[in-house]
Amino acid sequence: MMNIIDLENQHTSGLYTKRPVAIVRGKGAHLWDANGKEYIDCVGGQGAANIGHANPAVAAAIAAQAQTLISCPEMFYNDRRALLEQRLCEISGFPRVFLCNSGTESVEAALKFARITTGRSQVVACMRGFHGRTMGALSATWEKKYREPFEPLVPGFRHIPFNRPEALDDAIHEETAAFIVEIVQGEGGVIPASAEFLMKAEQLCREHGALFIVDEVQTGFGRTGKMFAFQHHPIHPDLVCLAKSIAGGIPMGAVLIGDAIQELPPQVHGSTFGGNPLACAAAFASIDYLLANHLPQKAQELGDKFLHALQQIESPLIREVRGLGLMVGIELKQKVTPYLQALLEEGVLALPAGLTVMRFLPPLVIDQHDLEIVVEKVKHVLQKD
Numbered sequence: 239m240m241n242i243i244d245l246e247n248q249h250t251s252g253l254y255t256k257r258p259v260a261i262v263r264g265k266g267a268h269l270w271d272a273n274g275k276e277y278i279d280c281v282g283g284q285g286a287a288n289i290g291h292a293n294p295a296v297a298a299a300i301a302a303q304a305q306t307l308i309s310c311p312e313m314f315y316n317d318r319r320a321l322l323e324q325r326l327c328e329i330s331g332f333p334r335v336f337l338c339n340s341g342t343e344s345v346e347a348a349l350k351f352a353r354i355t356t357g358r359s360q361v362v363a364c365m366r367g368f369h370g371r372t373m374g375a376l377s378a379t380w381e382k383k384y385r386e387p388f389e390p391l392v393p394g395f396r397h398i399p400f401n402r403p404e405a406l407d408d409a410i411h412e413e414t415a416a417f418i419v420e421i422v423q424g425e426g427g428v429i430p431a432s433a434e435f436l437m438k439a440e441q442l443c444r445e446h447g448a449l450f451i452v453d454e455v456q457t458g459f460g461r462t463g464k465m466f467a468f469q470h471h472p473i474h475p476d477l478v479c480l481a482k483s484i485a486g487g488i489p490m491g492a493v494l495i496g497d498a499i500q501e502l503p504p505q506v507h508g509s510t511f512g513g514n515p516l517a518c519a520a521a522f523a524s525i526d527y528l529l530a531n532h533l534p535q536k537a538q539e540l541g542d543k544f545l546h547a548l549q550q551i552e553s554p555l556i557r558e559v560r561g562l563g564l565m566v567g568i569e570l571k572q573k574v575t576p577y578l579q580a581l582l583e584e585g586v587l588a589l590p591a592g593l594t595v596m597r598f599l600p601p602l603v604i605d606q607h608d609l610e611i612v613v614e615k616v617k618h619v620l621q622k623d
Protein backbone atom coordinates (compact mmCIF):
# COMPACT_ATOMS: atom_id res chain seq x y z
CA MET A 239 0.00 0.00 0.00
CA MET A 240 1.08 3.58 -0.71
CA ASN A 241 2.81 5.19 2.27
CA ILE A 242 0.87 8.43 2.65
CA ILE A 243 3.27 10.03 5.12
CA ASP A 244 6.40 9.38 3.01
CA LEU A 245 4.65 10.61 -0.11
CA GLU A 246 3.51 13.86 1.51
CA ASN A 247 6.91 14.42 3.05
CA GLN A 248 8.46 14.28 -0.42
CA HIS A 249 6.27 16.98 -1.92
CA THR A 250 4.77 19.10 0.87
CA SER A 251 5.70 22.78 1.28
CA GLY A 252 7.29 22.08 4.64
CA LEU A 253 5.38 24.94 6.27
CA TYR A 254 3.46 22.73 8.69
CA THR A 255 4.64 20.75 11.69
CA LYS A 256 2.70 17.57 11.09
CA ARG A 257 1.66 14.77 13.45
CA PRO A 258 2.76 11.31 12.30
CA VAL A 259 -0.73 10.15 11.38
CA ALA A 260 -2.65 10.05 8.08
CA ILE A 261 -6.35 10.80 8.55
CA VAL A 262 -8.51 9.30 5.83
CA ARG A 263 -12.12 9.28 7.06
CA GLY A 264 -14.48 10.95 9.51
CA LYS A 265 -17.99 10.68 10.93
CA GLY A 266 -19.44 13.14 13.43
CA ALA A 267 -16.82 13.70 16.12
CA HIS A 268 -14.73 10.68 15.11
CA LEU A 269 -11.79 10.30 12.72
CA TRP A 270 -9.96 7.26 11.39
CA ASP A 271 -6.37 6.96 10.22
CA ALA A 272 -5.01 4.89 7.33
CA ASN A 273 -4.38 1.96 9.70
CA GLY A 274 -8.01 1.92 10.81
CA LYS A 275 -7.29 3.43 14.24
CA GLU A 276 -10.22 5.52 15.57
CA TYR A 277 -9.85 8.88 17.30
CA ILE A 278 -12.14 11.25 19.19
CA ASP A 279 -11.58 14.51 17.35
CA CYS A 280 -11.09 17.63 19.48
CA VAL A 281 -9.22 19.43 16.70
CA GLY A 282 -12.44 19.76 14.73
CA GLY A 283 -10.67 20.87 11.56
CA GLN A 284 -9.09 23.67 13.64
CA GLY A 285 -12.61 24.95 14.21
CA ALA A 286 -14.02 24.28 10.74
CA ALA A 287 -15.99 21.14 11.64
CA ASN A 288 -18.69 22.36 14.09
CA ILE A 289 -21.43 20.26 12.46
CA GLY A 290 -19.27 17.11 12.43
CA HIS A 291 -17.37 15.22 9.77
CA ALA A 292 -19.15 13.85 6.69
CA ASN A 293 -22.37 15.50 7.82
CA PRO A 294 -25.03 13.82 5.63
CA ALA A 295 -27.21 16.94 5.22
CA VAL A 296 -24.28 19.04 4.01
CA ALA A 297 -22.86 16.21 1.87
CA ALA A 298 -26.24 15.95 0.11
CA ALA A 299 -26.45 19.71 -0.43
CA ILE A 300 -22.92 19.78 -1.88
CA ALA A 301 -23.60 16.81 -4.17
CA ALA A 302 -26.85 18.31 -5.48
CA GLN A 303 -25.30 21.73 -6.05
CA ALA A 304 -22.20 20.23 -7.70
CA GLN A 305 -24.50 18.67 -10.30
CA THR A 306 -26.39 21.94 -10.80
CA LEU A 307 -23.91 24.85 -10.77
CA ILE A 308 -20.50 25.27 -9.10
CA SER A 309 -19.18 28.55 -10.55
CA CYS A 310 -21.12 31.80 -10.75
CA PRO A 311 -19.20 35.03 -10.18
CA GLU A 312 -20.93 37.94 -8.47
CA MET A 313 -21.41 39.75 -11.77
CA PHE A 314 -24.55 37.57 -11.90
CA TYR A 315 -27.23 36.98 -9.28
CA ASN A 316 -27.63 33.43 -7.96
CA ASP A 317 -30.37 31.55 -6.07
CA ARG A 318 -28.05 29.83 -3.52
CA ARG A 319 -26.21 33.07 -2.76
CA ALA A 320 -29.43 35.04 -2.30
CA LEU A 321 -30.77 32.53 0.21
CA LEU A 322 -27.49 32.33 2.13
CA GLU A 323 -27.13 36.12 2.38
CA GLN A 324 -30.67 36.34 3.72
CA ARG A 325 -30.00 33.59 6.27
CA LEU A 326 -26.70 35.09 7.49
CA CYS A 327 -28.42 38.44 8.05
CA GLU A 328 -31.37 36.79 9.77
CA ILE A 329 -29.22 34.91 12.33
CA SER A 330 -26.89 37.85 13.02
CA GLY A 331 -29.18 40.88 12.85
CA PHE A 332 -26.85 42.53 10.29
CA PRO A 333 -28.24 44.10 7.11
CA ARG A 334 -25.53 43.17 4.56
CA VAL A 335 -22.79 40.60 3.99
CA PHE A 336 -19.66 40.20 1.83
CA LEU A 337 -18.69 36.66 0.84
CA CYS A 338 -15.11 35.44 0.40
CA ASN A 339 -13.12 32.23 0.86
CA SER A 340 -11.18 32.17 4.14
CA GLY A 341 -10.67 33.79 7.51
CA THR A 342 -7.75 35.93 6.50
CA GLU A 343 -9.71 37.19 3.49
CA SER A 344 -12.61 38.19 5.71
CA VAL A 345 -10.24 40.18 7.94
CA GLU A 346 -8.57 41.73 4.89
CA ALA A 347 -11.99 42.84 3.59
CA ALA A 348 -13.09 44.23 6.96
CA LEU A 349 -9.87 46.30 7.18
CA LYS A 350 -10.45 47.68 3.69
CA PHE A 351 -14.10 48.49 4.48
CA ALA A 352 -12.94 50.32 7.63
CA ARG A 353 -10.41 52.36 5.66
CA ILE A 354 -12.79 53.33 2.90
CA THR A 355 -15.56 54.22 5.35
CA THR A 356 -13.49 56.32 7.76
CA GLY A 357 -10.83 57.67 5.38
CA ARG A 358 -8.35 56.75 8.12
CA SER A 359 -5.63 54.09 8.11
CA GLN A 360 -4.69 53.38 11.75
CA VAL A 361 -5.81 50.11 13.33
CA VAL A 362 -5.67 49.05 16.95
CA ALA A 363 -5.36 45.31 17.64
CA CYS A 364 -4.56 43.25 20.73
CA MET A 365 -1.51 41.50 22.03
CA ARG A 366 -1.84 37.71 21.50
CA GLY A 367 -4.51 38.34 18.86
CA PHE A 368 -4.58 36.22 15.71
CA HIS A 369 -6.29 37.45 12.54
CA GLY A 370 -4.63 35.58 9.66
CA ARG A 371 -1.54 35.51 7.49
CA THR A 372 -2.07 37.71 4.43
CA MET A 373 -0.28 41.05 4.72
CA GLY A 374 -3.17 43.13 6.14
CA ALA A 375 -4.47 40.49 8.52
CA LEU A 376 -0.88 39.62 9.47
CA SER A 377 -0.33 43.26 10.42
CA ALA A 378 -3.16 42.87 12.96
CA THR A 379 -1.74 39.54 14.22
CA TRP A 380 0.49 39.72 17.29
CA GLU A 381 2.81 36.69 17.15
CA LYS A 382 6.36 37.73 16.23
CA LYS A 383 7.20 34.37 14.66
CA TYR A 384 4.50 34.95 12.02
CA ARG A 385 5.25 38.64 11.46
CA GLU A 386 8.97 39.23 11.58
CA PRO A 387 10.07 37.28 8.49
CA PHE A 388 7.69 39.41 6.39
CA GLU A 389 8.33 42.94 7.60
CA PRO A 390 7.76 45.66 6.59
CA LEU A 391 4.03 45.00 7.05
CA VAL A 392 1.15 47.43 6.50
CA PRO A 393 1.85 50.66 8.41
CA GLY A 394 -0.52 52.10 11.02
CA PHE A 395 -1.12 49.02 13.20
CA ARG A 396 -0.51 48.93 16.95
CA HIS A 397 -1.16 46.30 19.61
CA ILE A 398 -2.45 46.97 23.10
CA PRO A 399 -2.69 44.57 26.07
CA PHE A 400 -5.80 42.36 25.79
CA ASN A 401 -8.41 42.74 28.53
CA ARG A 402 -6.85 45.94 29.92
CA PRO A 403 -9.58 48.59 29.54
CA GLU A 404 -7.24 51.41 30.63
CA ALA A 405 -4.95 50.64 27.67
CA LEU A 406 -7.78 51.57 25.28
CA ASP A 407 -7.92 55.26 26.29
CA ASP A 408 -4.79 56.45 24.54
CA ALA A 409 -4.99 53.92 21.72
CA ILE A 410 -8.37 54.75 20.15
CA HIS A 411 -8.56 58.35 18.91
CA GLU A 412 -9.50 60.69 16.02
CA GLU A 413 -7.13 58.95 13.59
CA THR A 414 -8.19 55.39 14.38
CA ALA A 415 -9.98 53.61 11.52
CA ALA A 416 -10.83 50.51 13.56
CA PHE A 417 -10.31 48.42 16.64
CA ILE A 418 -10.19 44.66 15.95
CA VAL A 419 -10.63 41.97 18.60
CA GLU A 420 -11.53 38.30 19.13
CA ILE A 421 -14.29 37.62 21.68
CA VAL A 422 -12.27 34.59 22.81
CA GLN A 423 -8.65 34.67 21.68
CA GLY A 424 -8.06 31.32 19.96
CA GLU A 425 -4.46 30.96 18.79
CA GLY A 426 -3.44 33.29 21.63
CA GLY A 427 -4.37 30.69 24.25
CA VAL A 428 -8.20 30.40 24.58
CA ILE A 429 -8.64 33.64 26.52
CA PRO A 430 -12.17 35.09 26.78
CA ALA A 431 -12.44 38.89 26.52
CA SER A 432 -14.06 40.59 29.50
CA ALA A 433 -17.39 42.39 28.97
CA GLU A 434 -15.82 45.52 30.47
CA PHE A 435 -12.98 45.53 27.90
CA LEU A 436 -15.32 44.98 24.94
CA MET A 437 -17.88 47.57 26.07
CA LYS A 438 -15.26 50.21 26.69
CA ALA A 439 -13.65 49.52 23.29
CA GLU A 440 -17.01 49.95 21.59
CA GLN A 441 -17.76 53.15 23.50
CA LEU A 442 -14.39 54.68 22.53
CA CYS A 443 -14.91 53.67 18.90
CA ARG A 444 -18.27 55.47 18.92
CA GLU A 445 -16.81 58.58 20.59
CA HIS A 446 -13.97 58.87 18.09
CA GLY A 447 -15.67 57.71 14.89
CA ALA A 448 -13.68 54.48 14.65
CA LEU A 449 -15.21 51.14 13.60
CA PHE A 450 -15.51 48.16 15.93
CA ILE A 451 -14.45 44.93 14.18
CA VAL A 452 -15.04 41.57 15.84
CA ASP A 453 -13.12 38.58 14.47
CA GLU A 454 -15.41 35.57 14.93
CA VAL A 455 -13.57 33.32 12.49
CA GLN A 456 -12.97 30.77 15.28
CA THR A 457 -15.78 31.65 17.72
CA GLY A 458 -18.64 31.80 15.21
CA PHE A 459 -21.40 29.32 14.35
CA GLY A 460 -22.22 28.00 17.80
CA ARG A 461 -18.72 27.27 19.09
CA THR A 462 -18.99 29.31 22.30
CA GLY A 463 -22.62 28.49 23.16
CA LYS A 464 -24.28 31.25 21.10
CA MET A 465 -24.51 31.44 17.31
CA PHE A 466 -21.94 34.26 17.51
CA ALA A 467 -19.76 34.96 20.54
CA PHE A 468 -20.46 38.71 20.49
CA GLN A 469 -24.04 37.77 21.47
CA HIS A 470 -22.75 36.93 24.98
CA HIS A 471 -22.19 40.67 25.55
CA PRO A 472 -24.20 43.87 25.21
CA ILE A 473 -22.10 45.04 22.24
CA HIS A 474 -22.88 45.94 18.62
CA PRO A 475 -19.92 45.43 16.30
CA ASP A 476 -19.81 47.30 12.99
CA LEU A 477 -18.06 44.49 11.10
CA VAL A 478 -17.90 40.79 11.97
CA CYS A 479 -15.38 38.44 10.31
CA LEU A 480 -16.52 34.85 9.73
CA ALA A 481 -15.03 31.72 8.17
CA LYS A 482 -13.96 28.29 9.57
CA SER A 483 -17.30 26.57 10.37
CA ILE A 484 -19.47 28.73 8.11
CA ALA A 485 -19.91 26.08 5.40
CA GLY A 486 -19.54 22.70 7.10
CA GLY A 487 -15.82 22.55 6.28
CA ILE A 488 -15.99 23.82 2.69
CA PRO A 489 -13.66 26.85 2.36
CA MET A 490 -15.63 30.08 2.78
CA GLY A 491 -15.43 33.41 4.57
CA ALA A 492 -17.81 36.29 5.13
CA VAL A 493 -17.97 39.78 6.60
CA LEU A 494 -21.17 40.96 8.27
CA ILE A 495 -21.55 44.65 7.49
CA GLY A 496 -23.36 47.00 9.89
CA ASP A 497 -25.20 50.26 9.27
CA ALA A 498 -22.18 52.39 10.20
CA ILE A 499 -20.51 51.28 6.97
CA GLN A 500 -21.49 53.51 4.07
CA GLU A 501 -22.63 52.06 0.79
CA LEU A 502 -19.46 50.46 -0.59
CA PRO A 503 -18.52 51.80 -4.05
CA PRO A 504 -18.69 49.21 -6.86
CA GLN A 505 -15.38 47.54 -7.84
CA VAL A 506 -13.29 48.61 -4.83
CA HIS A 507 -13.14 45.03 -3.55
CA GLY A 508 -14.15 41.57 -4.77
CA SER A 509 -13.29 37.91 -5.22
CA THR A 510 -13.55 35.39 -8.07
CA PHE A 511 -14.62 32.49 -5.86
CA GLY A 512 -16.48 34.64 -3.29
CA GLY A 513 -20.15 33.71 -3.09
CA ASN A 514 -19.82 30.67 -5.38
CA PRO A 515 -22.97 28.52 -5.41
CA LEU A 516 -21.23 25.39 -4.11
CA ALA A 517 -19.95 27.08 -0.93
CA CYS A 518 -23.26 28.95 -0.53
CA ALA A 519 -25.25 25.70 -0.71
CA ALA A 520 -22.90 24.08 1.82
CA ALA A 521 -23.18 27.08 4.17
CA PHE A 522 -26.96 27.23 3.91
CA ALA A 523 -27.29 23.52 4.73
CA SER A 524 -24.72 23.81 7.50
CA ILE A 525 -26.51 26.72 9.21
CA ASP A 526 -29.82 24.88 8.83
CA TYR A 527 -28.29 21.87 10.58
CA LEU A 528 -26.86 24.04 13.38
CA LEU A 529 -30.27 25.60 14.01
CA ALA A 530 -32.38 22.44 13.65
CA ASN A 531 -30.15 20.55 16.08
CA HIS A 532 -29.74 23.45 18.55
CA LEU A 533 -25.97 23.10 18.37
CA PRO A 534 -25.16 26.48 19.99
CA GLN A 535 -27.23 25.49 23.03
CA LYS A 536 -25.63 22.02 23.01
CA ALA A 537 -22.19 23.61 22.93
CA GLN A 538 -23.16 25.66 25.97
CA GLU A 539 -24.44 22.68 27.98
CA LEU A 540 -21.72 20.19 26.99
CA GLY A 541 -19.05 22.88 27.27
CA ASP A 542 -20.04 23.80 30.83
CA LYS A 543 -19.83 20.14 31.93
CA PHE A 544 -16.57 19.53 30.04
CA LEU A 545 -14.94 22.65 31.49
CA HIS A 546 -16.06 21.74 35.00
CA ALA A 547 -14.78 18.15 34.67
CA LEU A 548 -11.38 19.33 33.38
CA GLN A 549 -11.15 21.81 36.25
CA GLN A 550 -11.48 18.89 38.68
CA ILE A 551 -8.30 17.25 37.38
CA GLU A 552 -5.56 17.51 39.92
CA SER A 553 -2.16 17.79 38.29
CA PRO A 554 0.88 19.92 39.16
CA LEU A 555 1.26 20.51 35.40
CA ILE A 556 -1.94 22.58 35.13
CA ARG A 557 -1.88 26.36 35.53
CA GLU A 558 -5.46 27.13 34.49
CA VAL A 559 -8.46 25.60 32.70
CA ARG A 560 -10.69 28.12 30.90
CA GLY A 561 -13.08 28.51 28.00
CA LEU A 562 -16.50 29.40 26.69
CA GLY A 563 -18.91 26.78 25.33
CA LEU A 564 -16.98 24.07 23.49
CA MET A 565 -13.89 26.26 23.07
CA VAL A 566 -11.73 25.09 25.94
CA GLY A 567 -8.05 25.43 26.86
CA ILE A 568 -5.80 23.93 29.53
CA GLU A 569 -2.80 26.12 30.21
CA LEU A 570 0.15 24.03 31.35
CA LYS A 571 3.26 25.15 33.20
CA GLN A 572 5.37 23.66 30.41
CA LYS A 573 5.38 22.94 26.69
CA VAL A 574 2.27 21.18 25.52
CA THR A 575 3.57 19.19 22.50
CA PRO A 576 4.57 15.95 24.31
CA TYR A 577 1.19 15.82 26.03
CA LEU A 578 -0.66 16.29 22.73
CA GLN A 579 1.36 13.41 21.29
CA ALA A 580 0.51 11.25 24.33
CA LEU A 581 -3.18 12.09 23.88
CA LEU A 582 -2.99 11.15 20.20
CA GLU A 583 -1.54 7.78 21.14
CA GLU A 584 -4.52 7.32 23.49
CA GLY A 585 -6.95 8.07 20.66
CA VAL A 586 -7.76 11.75 21.34
CA LEU A 587 -6.81 14.52 18.92
CA ALA A 588 -6.38 18.02 20.39
CA LEU A 589 -4.41 21.07 19.26
CA PRO A 590 -2.07 23.60 20.82
CA ALA A 591 -2.74 27.33 21.28
CA GLY A 592 0.69 28.89 21.64
CA LEU A 593 3.41 26.87 23.36
CA THR A 594 1.71 25.90 26.60
CA VAL A 595 -2.05 25.68 26.03
CA MET A 596 -3.86 22.46 25.09
CA ARG A 597 -6.91 23.47 23.04
CA PHE A 598 -10.15 21.54 22.45
CA LEU A 599 -12.44 22.43 19.52
CA PRO A 600 -14.56 19.27 19.15
CA PRO A 601 -17.38 19.17 16.61
CA LEU A 602 -20.48 20.43 18.44
CA VAL A 603 -22.21 17.14 17.60
CA ILE A 604 -19.90 15.31 20.03
CA ASP A 605 -21.78 13.46 22.78
CA GLN A 606 -21.41 13.54 26.54
CA HIS A 607 -19.90 10.04 26.63
CA ASP A 608 -17.07 10.98 24.24
CA LEU A 609 -16.31 14.09 26.29
CA GLU A 610 -16.11 11.94 29.42
CA ILE A 611 -13.57 9.70 27.67
CA VAL A 612 -11.59 12.81 26.66
CA VAL A 613 -11.52 13.97 30.30
CA GLU A 614 -10.26 10.52 31.41
CA LYS A 615 -7.51 10.51 28.76
CA VAL A 616 -6.43 14.05 29.60
CA LYS A 617 -6.33 13.13 33.27
CA HIS A 618 -4.22 10.09 32.42
CA VAL A 619 -1.61 11.96 30.36
CA LEU A 620 -1.37 14.89 32.79
CA GLN A 621 -1.01 12.67 35.85
CA LYS A 622 1.53 10.29 34.33
CA ASP A 623 4.75 11.90 35.56
Ligand SMILES: *Cc1c(COP(=O)(O)O)cnc(C)c1O
Binds near residue numbers: 340368425481482
Ligand atom coordinates in the same frame (compact mmCIF):
# COMPACT_ATOMS: atom_id res chain seq x y z
C1 LIG B 1 -8.11 30.85 11.85
C2 LIG B 1 -8.33 32.28 12.12
C3 LIG B 1 -8.11 33.27 11.13
C4 LIG B 1 -7.56 32.94 9.77
O1 LIG B 1 -8.38 32.08 9.05
P1 LIG B 1 -7.80 31.33 7.73
O2 LIG B 1 -9.04 30.73 7.12
O3 LIG B 1 -6.81 30.33 8.20
O4 LIG B 1 -7.21 32.38 6.88
C5 LIG B 1 -8.41 34.58 11.45
N1 LIG B 1 -8.88 34.91 12.67
C6 LIG B 1 -9.09 34.00 13.63
C7 LIG B 1 -9.62 34.44 14.96
C8 LIG B 1 -8.81 32.66 13.40
O5 LIG B 1 -8.98 31.75 14.37
